[in-house]
Amino acid sequence: MTSNVPATAAAPLRPDSKTAAAVALRCLDLTSLRDDDTTASIQALAARAATPHGAPAALCIHAPFVAVARAALHAHGLDGVRVATVVNFPHGQGRPDEVVHDIEAARAAGADEIDMVFPWRALLAGDRQAGSTLVAAARRACDVGPKPACLKVILETGELREPRHIREAAEIAAAQGADFLKTSTGKVAVHATPEAAACLLDVIRAHGGRRVGLKVSGGLANVEDVQTYLALAAETFGPDGLTPDRLRFGASSLLTSLLAVLDGRAAGAPAAGY
Numbered sequence: 001m002t003s004n005v006p007a008t009a010a011a012p013l014r015p016d017s018k019t020a021a022a023v024a025l026r027c028l029d030l031t032s033l034r035d036d037d038t039t040a041s042i043q044a045l046a047a048r049a050a051t052p053h054g055a056p057a058a059l060c061i062h063a064p065f066v067a068v069a070r071a072a073l074h075a076h077g078l079d080g081v082r083v084a085t086v087v088n089f090p091h092g093q094g095r096p097d098e099v100v101h102d103i104e105a106a107r108a109a110g111a112d113e114i115d116m117v118f119p120w121r122a123l124l125a126g127d128r129q130a131g132s133t134l135v136a137a138a139r140r141a142c143d144v145g146p147k148p149a150c151l152k153v154i155l156e157t158g159e160l161r162e163p164r165h166i167r168e169a170a171e172i173a174a175a176q177g178a179d180f181l182k183t184s185t186g187k188v189a190v191h192a193t194p195e196a197a198a199c200l201l202d203v204i205r206a207h208g209g210r211r212v213g214l215k216v217s218g219g220l221a222n223v224e225d226v227q228t229y230l231a232l233a234a235e236t237f238g239p240d241g242l243t244p245d246r247l248r249f250g251a252s253s254l255l256t257s258l259l260a261v262l263d264g265r266a267a268g269a270p271a272a273g274y
């Protein structure tokens with residue numbers, strides 16, 4: 001991202017709202033994970049991805065709608081928009097064989113990306129192996145075939161609460177092959193926070209293996225939220241590293257705010273230090 005404000009030696013400044021909205025749109029996983037989703041509602045979601053300012057990175061929907069989403073995106077000329085779905089969602093308590101089966105089925109239906117909930121309750125109970133075993137199995141399932149699926153691991157940071165638990169879960173997920181560390185399901189009381197995102201970015205910086213990205217999700221409603229996370233992410237990825245292969249925003253109610261700023265119908269907050 002070529003921010004409109006010079007980065008300082010101390011830390012990059014928050015981008016202005018229009019810059020933030022443009023980056024967030026490119027990095028958006030446009031999401032609907034409602035229990036009452038229907039073919040029609042997912043088709044409507046796909047139609048929303050065709051904006052005058054460009055398309056989001058992905059659609060994130062429940063597994064039964066993967067084929068519907070793929071067909072609807074195609075109908076709108078959006079074959080470049082990825083289809084993501086969730087597994088072990090939202091509670092993170094599935095058996096590895098069940099989760100692997102669900103990943104295989106989602107990929108067979110056309111899913112490009114898998115957002116999998118980490119067994120965070122097991123970790124809080126002192127069981128590190130459960131998360132390591134599950135992420136490793138999911139990585140293997142995502143790597144089958146000529147085009148590996150992107151694996152995003154949902155850590156549920158709002159339930160892990162303490163930085164030491166968030167870091168421990170993030171380190172396990174990164175070590176076992178996660179492509180992205182994702183904050184939240186959006187289904188618990190505490191969603192993404194800047195503090196949790198900072199913990200995940202610390203782990204990403206320290207991780208020596210494959211490149212790992214950050215997905216901020218849960219409760220994102222306006223451009224001001226995005227500006228905070230962009231400033232944090234730029235410290236790790238650099239201002240030009242805020243791209244969909246490293247950063248995502250998972251949100252079901254952010255697009256309207258982004259388009260309002262991009263259309264000039266909403267001012268949003270100016271650039272500022274954070």
Ligand SMILES: O=C[C@H](O)COP(=O)(O)O
Pocket residue numbers: 031033060184185186187191217218219220250251252253
């Ligand atoms: O990315 C997945 C989340 O469910 C999105 O959360 P949200 O519905 O609060 O935007």
